[in-house]
Amino acid sequence: MSIQATAAGDPQALASARREPSRAALVFAAFARRKVALAALLVLLVIVLACLLAPWVAPYDPSAGEVTDRLLKLGAPGHILGTDEQGRDILSRVLYGGRLSLLSGVLPVLLAGIIGGGLGIAAGYFGGWTNTIIMRALDIVFSFPAILLAIGISAALGPGITNIIISATVVFIPPIARIAESAVKEVRKEEFIEAARSSGAGALLIIRAHVLRNIFAKVFVFATSLIGVCLMVASGLSFLGLGVSPPTPEWGFMLNNLKQLIFINPAVTIVPGAFIFLTSLSLNLVSDALSDALELKR
Amino acid sequence: MAIQQATAVTGRRTALQGVFGQADILQVNGIGKTFPIRDMLGRRKGGVSAVDGVSFALPKQGTLGIVGESGCGKSTLARLLMRLIEPDRGEVNYEGTNLLSLKGTAMKKARTKMQMVFQNPYSSLDPQMSVLDNVAFPLLANGAGKTQARERAHHYLDAVGLSRAHADRLPGSLSGGQRQRVAIARALILEPDIVIADEAVSALDKSVQAQVLNLFQELKRELSLSLIFISHDLHVVEYMSDEVMVMYLGRVVEKGPTARVFGAAAHPYTKALLASAPSVDIAERATAVSEEEGALKGDLPSPLNPPSGCRFRTRCPHAMARCAEEAPALRELAPGHTAACFLLVGDTPALSGTPAI
Numbered sequence: 001m002s003i004q005a006t007a008a009g010d011p012q013a014l015a016s017a018r019r020e021p022s023r024a025a026l027v028f029a030a031f032a033r034r035k036v037a038l039a040a041l042l043v044l045l046v047i048v049l050a051c052l053l054a055p056w057v058a059p060y061d062p063s064a065g066e067v068t069d070r071l072l073k074l075g076a077p078g079h080i081l082g083t084d085e086q087g088r089d090i091l092s093r094v095l096y097g098g099r100l101s102l103l104s105g106v107l108p109v110l111l112a113g114i115i116g117g118g119l120g121i122a123a124g125y126f127g128g129w130t131n132t133i134i135m136r137a138l139d140i141v142f143s144f145p146a147i148l149l150a151i152g153i154s155a156a157l158g159p160g161i162t163n164i165i166i167s168a169t170v171v172f173i174p175p176i177a178r179i180a181e182s183a184v185k186e187v188r189k190e191e192f193i194e195a196a197r198s199s200g201a202g203a204l205l206i207i208r209a210h211v212l213r214n215i216f217a218k219v220f221v222f223a224t225s226l227i228g229v230c231l232m233v234a235s236g237l238s239f240l241g242l243g244v245s246p247p248t249p250e251w252g253f254m255l256n257n258l259k260q261l262i263f264i265n266p267a268v269t270i271v272p273g274a275f276i277f278l279t280s281l282s283l284n285l286v287s288d289a290l291s292d293a294l295e296l297k298r
Numbered sequence: 299m300a301i302q303q304a305t306a307v308t309g310r311r312t313a314l315q316g317v318f319g320q321a322d323i324l325q326v327n328g329i330g331k332t333f334p335i336r337d338m339l340g341r342r343k344g345g346v347s348a349v350d351g352v353s354f355a356l357p358k359q360g361t362l363g364i365v366g367e368s369g370c371g372k373s374t375l376a377r378l379l380m381r382l383i384e385p386d387r388g389e390v391n392y393e394g395t396n397l398l399s400l401k402g403t404a405m406k407k408a409r410t411k412m413q414m415v416f417q418n419p420y421s422s423l424d425p426q427m428s429v430l431d432n433v434a435f436p437l438l439a440n441g442a443g444k445t446q447a448r449e450r451a452h453h454y455l456d457a458v459g460l461s462r463a464h465a466d467r468l469p470g471s472l473s474g475g476q477r478q479r480v481a482i483a484r485a486l487i488l489e490p491d492i493v494i495a496d497e498a499v500s501a502l503d504k505s506v507q508a509q510v511l512n513l514f515q516e517l518k519r520e521l522s523l524s525l526i527f528i529s530h531d532l533h534v535v536e537y538m539s540d541e542v543m544v545m546y547l548g549r550v551v552e553k554g555p556t557a558r559v560f561g562a563a564a565h566p567y568t569k570a571l572l573a574s575a576p577s578v579d580i581a582e583r584a585t586a587v588s589e590e591e592g593a594l595k596g597d598l599p600s601p602l603n604p605p606s607g608c609r610f611r612t613r614c615p616h617a618m619a620r621c622a623e624e625a626p627a628l629r630e631l632a633p634g635h636t637a638a639c640f641l642l643v644g645d646t647p648a649l650s651g652t653p654a655i
Contacts, residue, residue: 200439214424
């Protein structure tokens, strides 16, 4: 009873007993304060949705060309973004191609996030020899320039979208693992980890309950920033002819194809490139603002 | 009322209370830890002697205060007892079993009997977990169901004086004092017999300190806890403890009933520590300054290379040749009051008059 009296004497306890906005709402409010980031998010949403809904949104069949409509310029009637050398509508091809491009941008990062995150957590949490073996092995992979490594792996595996995804995954495992490892090391120093250990919790439970939660924001934000890079790597590989085979549209591949027309129809040739650039830039802006918004609460 | 609910949960312990009375619940014998220092190739090239041969007994439902400067091994000692750091030597006997010999499930079970409240309330709660889940976590770790664990967590949050409205919030929105209450609730949820408070109030404001200290006292009485209270703040330790142990550079220099250690300190280090403690009483302050020991000079020597013999000799005003050669053992000055200094004989502290050098 006397203990309750102490609580009653604590004015702060009563004043702060009101319900407050959820964490997600706070983060979004902080995020929305950046107008540029909000605009980038909007652009991103439009691009992603349009690509996902390509069969319904796209005005033409992406692989059926009209011989009479070859090499139309930007803003041509019926073909807003012009046509390519076979008379195929560029807008339709960009929308269909975006599905593959976005997939090859997101999937490797997701896979690398799971594999690299797992390795980083193991290395950071257990430390000692486990850390040395994992991190030094990843350093070997990391020491190759990213693009060169991706080209090397893709070339060894042969062309194809699956192989692009595999090679991009390998390239992005070390950086994600490194971020995860350093984040885990930081969390591991906190007293709540010691408290959990002293309550008898095992390593797996502590990782699941405490570590994952506390490194998630950091790793997630970093991974988002990698999607843009990954998109460019994947497009780059396609551009070099290591990606999809001819009729299939894909941004990097289209860029490669259209580059022959640069003197005939320069504006049209940069359309796929502009989409790569726009998506990548928006992703970076969003992830940047997200990292600031998440860092707010600590 | 909340406390009574909590006691109902832990009624088992209250029943035992009368049976054991004054017996020691924890006996620690010669516990020690040296952290190895390794060079780049992993070869051992030395060690930091953090805790060296510390022995003490904690009476059932008693409070043992541990004082000393920062870096004297107080916190390491707490972690050794909890086996958060594995001790090199010594034994920790809890009701007759040596905890250091336990492994696996037996250790996990024994661990629940001793819980710890940490120093920094800003780091000891998971910032991404609700207050309720932070408190419930130890039960989940010991195999309880989620609903049951949360139910219990509510009980203990009540017991430390936090309302239901606090339960769903993140620790980030609580004040330091409230956070420390949450940490206390978490330490209590496993119904431990012993609670180790490692500088548990040092990070708090003075006014909040008092509240938390009183909370400790009340919970200790209601739940029949035994308490190990670690602090560098002499006033806090004096207020809380039945017995006090003074540590210097990993070793115990003086140990005894609180009134005795604070009233008739024998070891030169304890005296210096007492003299350097700030006092609000002007008369008391005047005498403290006039005392020949005065405040401590210099810094704590590096535990990487501790002084030979008596570790305090480098800062001791009475140091003599013998102090460098051998380490003084703890000798009994009065019943229960021991100190480790060559100048002390029997019940007459030789330091009271002119130094016997």
